[in-house]
Amino acid sequence: MEGSTVSFEQRAISRRDFITNLLRLGGLSAASVGMGAWLKSRSQRPQEQFIAGRAQRVAIPPDPNFPEMVVVYGRDPRQLIQRAVAELGGITRFIAPGEVVLIKPNIAWDRTPEQAANTNPQAVGEMVRLCRSAGAKTVIVTDVSCNDPRRCFQRSGIAEEASAAGAKVILPEKQGFKEIDFQGKVLNVWPVFAPFLEATKVINMAAAKHHSLTGVTLGMKNWYGIIGGRRSQLHQQINESIVDLADFMRPALTIIDAYRVLIRNGPTGGNLADVVMKNTIIAGTDPVALDAYAAKTYWDLDYHRLPFLKLAHERGLGNMHFSQVRSKVVEI
Amino acid sequence: MKYRCLIPFLLIELFALSCTKKDEITTRQTGFLPVMSGWQRSEAPKIYTHDNLFDYIDGNCELYFSYGFESLVSATYQSENNPNQTVTLDIYDMGTPLGAFGVYSSQAHPDYSFKPIGCEAIVSAQQIRFWQDRFEVEINSGDSIADAEKLLSEIAQRVSEKLPACQPLAAMNWLPQQQQVPHTLKYVAEGFLGQDYLPGGLEATYQINGLEVRGFVAKCENADRAEFCLRKYTDAQRGFEGAEVRDKGSYFESFHEYTGHVWAGCEGPWFFGATSAASAEDCRKIAEAIGRNLQMIKTVE
Secondary structure (H helix, E strand, O other): OOOOOOOOOOOOHHHHHHHHHHHHHHHHHHHEEEHHHHHHHHHOOOOOHHHHHHOOOOOOOOOOOOOOEEEEEOOOHHHHHHHHHHOOOHHHHHHOOOOEEEEEOOOOOOOOOOHOOOOOOOHHHHHHHHHHHHOOEEEEEEEOOOOHHHHHHHHHHHHOOOOOOOOEEOOOHHHHHEEEEEOOOOOOOEEEOHHHHHEEEEEEEEEEEEEOOEEEEOOOOHHHHEOOOHHHHHHHHHHHHHHHHHHHHOOOOOEEEEEEOOOOOOOOOHHHHHHEEEEEEEEEEEEEEHHHHHHHHOOOOOOOOOOHHHHHOOOOOOOHHHHHHOEEEEEO | OOHHHHHHHHHHHHHHHHHHHOOOOOOOOOOOOOOOOOOOOOOOOEOOOOOOOHHHHHHHHHHHOOOOOOOEEEEEEEEEEOOOOOOEEEEEEEEOOHHHHHHHHOOOOOEEEEEOOOEEEEEEEEEEEEOOOOOEEEEOOOOOOOOOHHHHHHHHHEEEEEEEOOOOOOHHHOOOOOOEOOOOEEEEEOHHHHHHOOEEEEEEEEOOOOOOEEEEEEOOHHHHHHHHHHHHHHHHHOOOOOOEEEEEEOOOEEEEEOOOOEEEEOOOOOOEEEEEEEHHHHHHHHHHHHHHHHHHHHHHH
């Protein structure tokens, strides 16, 4: 419709530039051929021992004595976590002494806690403390950030809170990924950040946010933060890939941080006017019900608008009809 | 078959060409990055294109793609006194001024604070976003910076001075300003009104008798195409079970509990109208005002 009126500086090419470019091109050609040969000699199949990742982790079996979903309202994120875990049966129901526990918050963005683009740092810190109190050998906190990881971990406040609580905070490093065959509906061999494969228990701590592509990002979408590679290739089948990831991860416990909710302009946000204080933690063992509840409560969206809910329900990962699961609402 | 040996060289040539394009973007867009006293760039600016924008903003890249995203230069400034204090400056080249306005307006809300930086800026304690010419600019800081909003405004002003000047956007006048709620004008590039056959269009909220009416307009290739869009949109309304549709030829009015009141018509190449949850009368008034405005624009053109 409207054409650009910008004209940028035109650069004339000199003979010197031409020769330099030609030499550069020649160098590139030689390097590319050499690199190709070297890579071919070093390429290998995905490591079989990691393919068993899903089977190694034991999902927490349902217990009729405890709710499958608990919604806790209150002022202090730490107390919200304590109460939510207590209502679900206590931390020893989920973590045994000597376990390697990985806590996966959303630490994707170079944003402060007030901007609500990442998981609440105090909630993460408290979860670390609880796991340590249950005798976990190691508690790892990590995420594959979108923005510069160092700044995301620092500005979100999560590195500081988690370290202070005794966690091993791991920044994602390029060389730390392992090729995994997800054997999913759309996800096949894909690089996964190795700590996610080595933990005996995984706790998902997602932030409740609007998302411009998927409508919302909650617990299941949070698993996008375990993979590397060219994730944009998954966009055409984003709902299926979300469910493949959720199927693969099977966390012991899912927590949705709705203390501050980024109600629009997610996932990046930035403007404090987009953030609504809900002072809520939603926690439980049915990740599909939790996502369905949060989507309905904060955005009035259900499985008609969020296909991943229905796909996950159909695959047996949980119940999208959240009103059918055992649930409890608590106000502190 | 005998040319098969040339394939590796062609691939290398393509790779080299893509590098050259990235170099051009780097040269062009890094020129917009300001020098700030007391602040230094903590690392070389990063350039993102269609191929790797996902790595930086995750699924949000699809929003930028829909508005014609071409490239992004991202720079981080670090305070010389306190390295923990950083400011991130992102300059998106959206290809056209309409694309820049579109992505800016898609994330705007009338509740925000606005400032006259660039064509318009949204200001908050830790973020400034503005659009100017074909660029959409986002500046973010942490909460540890004293008076961050002032600092961000200064940086935004500096960037604005380096960008091509803000030019009036003709499309922004298609919807009349009278009774329009400020800062509700949006450009929707894809799936306008939820219809995939429509071109990108503009919409805005109007306040009339205390009620909200949403006005909309899209410019088609020609008057015939606008007629076609009107017919298709009429059919779409008929598709709602129990919808009351009164087809008047050059326009139609309808009501359904899901869509509310709808009035839609054509004026030359424009397909336009209004929707309202509460009042058919107000809906018609705003739609007719849009029609008169478009007639005037057509006459001037």
